[in-house]
Amino acid sequence: MPTPGSPQRKFRLADDVLWAEYDQACRDINGSTDRSDDIRKHVEAVVAEWKKxxxxR
Incomplete structure (x- = not known):
């Protein structure tokens, strides 16, 4: 559940099979089904690489 006052950004992933497999992969790799945390880490890593x-030089 979003925190009150948070921007509540969303994205769409229409492929139910892919989403279910992603859920299982997060569980197996991270030990958690917190997909939003996984997505947040990915976004942060992409932005960090872009800034770098x-x-x-």
Whole structure:
């Protein structure tokens, strides 16, 4: 459940089989079914890599 006042961003994944397999993969790899936490970590990693590439050398 979202925290009151949070932006409550959403995305759509119409493939029910893929979503169920992702749920199982999260359970097997992370020991948790908290898919939103997994997605948040992925987004943070992509942004960190993007920022790293933008740094002048």
């Amino acid at each position: 590439r933008r740094q002048p």
